[in-house]
Amino acid sequence: MSHTVFSFVFVPILKRAICNDEVLAKEMFNYLEEMENADDGYVSEVSEFTVLEEIADEFKDIAIKGYMGPETLKAFKLIRRYITGP
Secondary structure, eight states, X not given: OHHHHIIIIIHHHHHHHHHHOHHHHHHHHHHHHHHHXXXXXXXXXXXXXXXXXXXXXXXXXXXXXXXXXXXXXXXXXXXXXXXXXX
């Protein structure tokens, strides 16, 4: 259920925020950073496979990397490498 909620609610709002609202985008990426730092691996899985992977498909790195904290950026780089290859 978490993947569904994030995919159909969180991601569309984040996409709009990246394009139109820097403050909201930063707050949402801060939340993703908290998810990446969670003790529960399922939480970071939702962040990575449901949110970051969708964002990576739609936006260039330059448009989104500046919003990311260190753990989110680390996860994003792994996702980007998986998508584009080594």
